[in-house]
Amino acid sequence: MMIQGRPISPGRAEGEVLVIDDAFSFLGGVDASTGELKVSPGGNVAGKVLVFPSGKGSTVGSFVMYDLKVHGKAPAAVINASAETIVTTGAVISSIPMIDKVDVSLFRTGDTVKVDADNGTAEIENVTVTDSVSSVILIDGRILMLRRPDGARSYPGRWSLCAGKVEEGEDPETAAVREIMEETGIEAGKPLGRIDPILVREKSTVWRVSPFIFRADGEVPSLNSENTAYRLCSPDEVISCDRLVERTPEAVKALLDLTR
Amino acid sequence: MELSREEQAILNGESGDGPRKAMELIVALGRIYGAEGLVDITSAHLSGASYKTIGDGGLLYLEDMAAGGSMVKVPSTLNPIGMDRGRWSEMHISEDFAKKQLRIVELYGKMGVMTTCSCTPYLGENVPKFGDHVSWAESSALSMVNSMIGARTNREGGPGALAAAILGKTAKYGYHLDENRRPTVVIDADIGDSLFEHSLLGQAVGSGIGGGVPYFRGISPDMDQAKTMAGAMAASGAVAMFHVEGVTPEAKDQDISGLDVITIGDAEIKEAADRLNTAEEVQLIALGCPHLSEREMKEIAGLLKGKKKRGDAEIWFCTSESVRARCPDEVRIMEGFGPVLADTCMVVSPIEGTFGRTGTNSCKAGNYLPTLCSQKVMCRDIADLLRVIS
Numbered sequence: 001m002m003i004q005g006r007p008i009s010p011g012r013a014e015g016e017v018l019v020i021d022d023a024f025s026f027l028g029g030v031d032a033s034t035g036e037l038k039v040s041p042g043g044n045v046a047g048k049v050l051v052f053p054s055g056k057g058s059t060v061g062s063f064v065m066y067d068l069k070v071h072g073k074a075p076a077a078v079i080n081a082s083a084e085t086i087v088t089t090g091a092v093i094s095s096i097p098m099i100d101k102v103d104v105s106l107f108r109t110g111d112t113v114k115v116d117a118d119n120g121t122a123e124i125e126n127v128t129v130t131d132s133v134s135s136v137i138l139i140d141g142r143i144l145m146l147r148r149p150d151g152a153r154s155y156p157g158r159w160s161l162c163a164g165k166v167e168e169g170e171d172p173e174t175a176a177v178r179e180i181m182e183e184t185g186i187e188a189g190k191p192l193g194r195i196d197p198i199l200v201r202e203k204s205t206v207w208r209v210s211p212f213i214f215r216a217d218g219e220v221p222s223l224n225s226e227n228t229a230y231r232l233c234s235p236d237e238v239i240s241c242d243r244l245v246e247r248t249p250e251a252v253k254a255l256l257d258l259t260r
Numbered sequence: 261m262e263l264s265r266e267e268q269a270i271l272n273g274e275s276g277d278g279p280r281k282a283m284e285l286i287v288a289l290g291r292i293y294g295a296e297g298l299v300d301i302t303s304a305h306l307s308g309a310s311y312k313t314i315g316d317g318g319l320l321y322l323e324d325m326a327a328g329g330s331m332v333k334v335p336s337t338l339n340p341i342g343m344d345r346g347r348w349s350e351m352h353i354s355e356d357f358a359k360k361q362l363r364i365v366e367l368y369g370k371m372g373v374m375t376t377c378s379c380t381p382y383l384g385e386n387v388p389k390f391g392d393h394v395s396w397a398e399s400s401a402l403s404m405v406n407s408m409i410g411a412r413t414n415r416e417g418g419p420g421a422l423a424a425a426i427l428g429k430t431a432k433y434g435y436h437l438d439e440n441r442r443p444t445v446v447i448d449a450d451i452g453d454s455l456f457e458h459s460l461l462g463q464a465v466g467s468g469i470g471g472g473v474p475y476f477r478g479i480s481p482d483m484d485q486a487k488t489m490a491g492a493m494a495a496s497g498a499v500a501m502f503h504v505e506g507v508t509p510e511a512k513d514q515d516i517s518g519l520d521v522i523t524i525g526d527a528e529i530k531e532a533a534d535r536l537n538t539a540e541e542v543q544l545i546a547l548g549c550p551h552l553s554e555r556e557m558k559e560i561a562g563l564l565k566g567k568k569k570r571g572d573a574e575i576w577f578c579t580s581e582s583v584r585a586r587c588p589d590e591v592r593i594m595e596g597f598g599p600v601l602a603d604t605c606m607v608v609s610p611i612e613g614t615f616g617r618t619g620t621n622s623c624k625a626g627n628y629l630p631t632l633c634s635q636k637v638m639c640r641d642i643a644d645l646l647r648v649i650s
Contacts, residue, residue, distance in 0.1 A: 008288050032317060059417045060313055067317025083292045089419045092285040093321055100292070 001127045001206050003102055007120040008083050011097035015076035017111040017124075018048040019104070025057025026064040026090060035073030041109065049115060049122075050075040051107045055087030065090030077115035079104065079122055106201045129206045131166040133176040134248070136213040136255050137186065142232035143252065144221060146183065149228050154202060159231075160245045161252070163209070172210035180214065184230075185222035188214040193258035200246050209247075213255040261290050261431070262297040270427070278330035282423035289420055290431025299393045299432040304336040304425035305381055306373060307397035308418025310608035311361040312342045313632075318418075319360055322367040325422070332372040333428035336421075337381040339398050340551070340578075341365060342609045344601040345377075351576075351601070352614040373425070377603035378580035380487065380551045382409065385582060390509055393436055395424035399494030400487065400550045400624060406501040408486050410509040412436045415500040435501055443475035443503055443514050450478055450525040455556075456621050456641040458485040460529035462492030463536065463623035468522065471498040475516050477505045484553050491550050491624035536626035539636035541573075542619040545598075545645050546606035548578030549622035554586055561590035563643060567650040569597045573619070575649050578605040597649055607632055619645045 020039065029039050035046035045068070055061065065087070068074040078091050083100035091098035097117035107113070112125040137144040143161075150157045164179035166172055173191060180188045191212040200207045221230050233241075235256055239249045263271065271287060273280040286298065308314050314321075342361050343353045353361075365375045376385045379398050388394050388411035396402035396413040397420070405411040414434040416424070424430035434440050447465055451457045458481055465474055474493075481489060481504060493499035503511040547560065557579065575598035584591060584602045591600045606618060607625055612634045619638040620626055629635040638645070 006291070008291065010284060032315075059308075060315065060318070062417065062419055063308075063314050063317035063321060065317075066321045067315070070317070070320045083288075085289060085292075085417055085420065088288050088292060089285060089417055092288050093281065093419050095281075098288075 001124045001129050003106065003122045003124070005079070005099040005102035005120045005122060007117050008088055008100050009078075009091035009096060009098035010118050011095060012114075012116050012118065013049065013076040013097050014112070014114045015047050015049040017107050017109055017113050018043055018045060018050055019107055019109045020050070020052040022052070023054045023056040024052040025055065026061035026087070027058045030064065030068065032064050032067035033071050033073070035068060035071070044073070045075045046073040048075050049077045049079060049113045051079045051104050053081045053104055055080070055084045057086065059086055061086045062090035062093060065094045065096065069094040069096065077117065079107070079115065103199060106199055106206055108201065127201070127204050127206055129208050131172065132163060132207050132209050133166060133172050133179060134161045134163040134209050134211050134251065135176045135180060135188075135191075136161055136211070136252055137180060137184070137188070138213065138215045138217070139219055139232055140217050142234060143238050144184065145231045145233050145238065146223070146227040147229040155245050158245050159241065159243055161248060163245075166210075173212065176210070176212045183224055183226050186216050186219045188216060193255060195251065195254045195258070198247050198251060209251075211251040211255055213259060261287060261295055263287070267298060267429070276329070278325065278328040279426060282330070282426040285420060285423040286427060286429065286431050290433060293431065293433040295431035295433035297432055298429040299436055301334055301395045301424055301428060301430050302392045303334050303386055303388055303394045304332065304421050305339070305386060305396040305398055305401055306336060306368070306418055306421045306425065307339040308422070309339045309364060309368065309377060310342040311357060311364055312608055312610050314364070314418070319364055321419070322364060326367040326370045330371050330426050332425035334425055335386060336373045336425040337376045337378070337386040338365070338368050338373050339377070340379050340604050340608050341377050342604060344599070344603050347599055347601060350599050351604070351609060353610070357610060376580065376582070378551050378582070379605070380553065380580055383483070383553055383583070384580070393430070395421045395430045397421040399500070400491035403490040403494050403500050403502065404487060406435055407490065407503065407508050408483065412441075415498065441501060441510060442473065443516055443519060444472035445469055445474050446516050446519050446521040447474045447476045448478050448521055448523045449476055450523065451529060454641060455485055455488055457529060459488040459492045459621065459623040460532045461524055462489035463496050463532040463626070464524050464528045466493035466495065466497030466499050467532070469497060469499070473501050473503065474499065475503045475505070475511070475514060475519070479504060480507050484556055487550050487553070488622060488624070491622060492627075495624040495627040532623070533639060536623060536637055536639040538630070539617040539619070539638045542617045542638050542648065543573055544606070544611065544615040544617070545573055545575040545619040545649060546578060546625070547576070547621060547642065547645070549605050549607060549620060549625040551605065552577060552579040552583065554583050557583060557587045557590045557594070560642065560646070561593040563646050564593055564597060564650055569649060571649050573649055574598055576601055576606065611635070619648065621645060
């Protein structure tokens with residue numbers, strides 16, 4: 001999968017990903033002579049594509065990156081959601097390729113990634129992108145939620161919106177209408193609105209999800225075998241539920257905002 | 261970001277590796293802060309001078325920069341280092357530290373940097389003019405030239421300021437642009453006239469607002485009062501610029517209608533002092549953060565004249581080489597109590613190897629001594645501190 005970000009420090013590199021979940025300071029965060037990480041998840045940064053949201057802490061952190069380079073323990077490349085001065089400075093003076101404006105949630109420790117920081121791209125080699133749709137169906141002011149079977153390949157046992165893959169040659173809106181018919185028996189008309197696709201990583205797949213919102217007042221769902229139960233939930237219930245497929249709440253919120 | 265043909269050529273390496281690396285850094289920083297292009301600068305002031313703060317990584321970086329033949333294009337001065345170059349043995353400094361520290365200074369010198377080793381270059385060695393674009397590191401100094409002089413600089417890091425000095429250019433964003441120099445909050449100050457109260461005012465404001473551009477009413481600080489206030493605001497917050505009604509050169513052009521107003525009086529500065537004070541007695545008293553001016557040297561000498569050193573606590577007076585050279589009579593009096601050190605201060609020197617409790621009249625030092633030097637702190641007025649040792 002190819003991801004387009006923004007070039008920060010030039011160069012190209014390939015390596016295994018090491019993800020740090022929180023903002024990171026090289027000063028105190030890593031041993032400059034060994035490359036051993038002193039914060040979660042541990043491991044060694046040498047030769048890795050280091051992925052973290054943003055830098056923080058003392059400006060001395062820039063020199064720690066240089067020290068790593070001198071000791072042959074520098075990361076192969078750095079990927080940030082949002083670059084700041086300290087890590088940017090350290091990457092440039094140490095000739096470590098770096099890009100930012102990248103959705104760091106798409107990376108997993110152990111991925112193999114090619115970074116082209118001259119053009120601002122990162123390619124995750126072991127991951128493919130699959131197009132899918134996910135629809136909010138409003139029935140008399142409540143949102144239809146479907147429970148996935150415990151044996152499902154994708155997100156088993158989780159509550160989700162009405163979702164499915166886009167088939168070859170199909171446009172996302174047609175796919176959304178088809179999925180709603182298949183999974184609920186409801187004939188959806190034109191959507192009330194849609195938002196830009198969101199990307200969700202699951203194992204070796206990145207779902208490029210096109211979210212839609214439909215109204216189906218008075219309809220009663222009739223489920224096929226793809227789901228085991230349904231509920232009609234208030235919007236607040238959906239937005240605050242933590243048992244949902246990733247990123248569902250923010251999509252629901254954005255879609256509901258469109259209808260107001 | 262728009263680069264001229266000449267700037268693009270430097271980025272492509274046509275002027276050599278040193279300028280290419282410098283341009284890569286300026287372009288990267290410009291990009292993340294949304295600069296539209298570069299601007300010529302007239303001077304630079306560099307931090308990243310003390311071996312204690314930059315460590316072996318910083319030393320190696322400077323070795324490589326100097327070996328590559330990099331030279332600064334504009335007058336550039338250097339921040340304090342970890343020791344007085346001539347008197348480090350009186351500061352309990354190890355030979356290994358001294359050797360590496362002297363090497364760092366030598367490397368900056370090789371790149372054409374004036375090795376002034378002071379945090380107050382605007383008092384003598386490096387004085388920008390109103391409207392100049394400059395590239396300064398050292399949070400108190402850059403706030404002083406932004407605010408009291410009306411020059412324009414961002415809050416640079418050491419390598420960024422060095423890269424700008426090598427190119428004679430920096431990325432045009434932040435405080436280089438009029439719209440970011442406007443006040444964000446009004447501070448009505450009701451405090452006394454002493455230096456210490458101005459330091460506490462800076463402390464209360466910096467910790468209260470975090471960042472932004474405060475507009476002060478009710479004070480009219482001179483350079484010394486502004487210096488300690490600026491240092492405190494930059495250490496307790498990230499304030500890189502302020503206005504003072506009737507004092508700073510850009511204050512009269514500002515519109516403050518609709519801004520929040522914060523009042524700082526006795527209660528607020530007392531609270532600021534209480535928060536910084538963690539020691540009842542001290543092993544070291546260190547004055548001069550930022551570095552002592554000529555007038556402060558005269559005041560301290562005046563308070564000490566005719567008295568004798570007493571007690572076990574040591575006292576250091578930290579200033580710049582140029583101020584020390586201008587004050588021979590005062591230095592003679594002060595030396596009866598402790599060394600008058602140039603080039604350094606208690607924050608960037610490795611005092612934690614010798615001392616555990618330090619007294620200061622600077623809220624800037626009060627913020628950094630616990631974190632950078634593992635000290636407990638007594639933060640008081642100069643006269644109070646001098647009574648401990650005289």
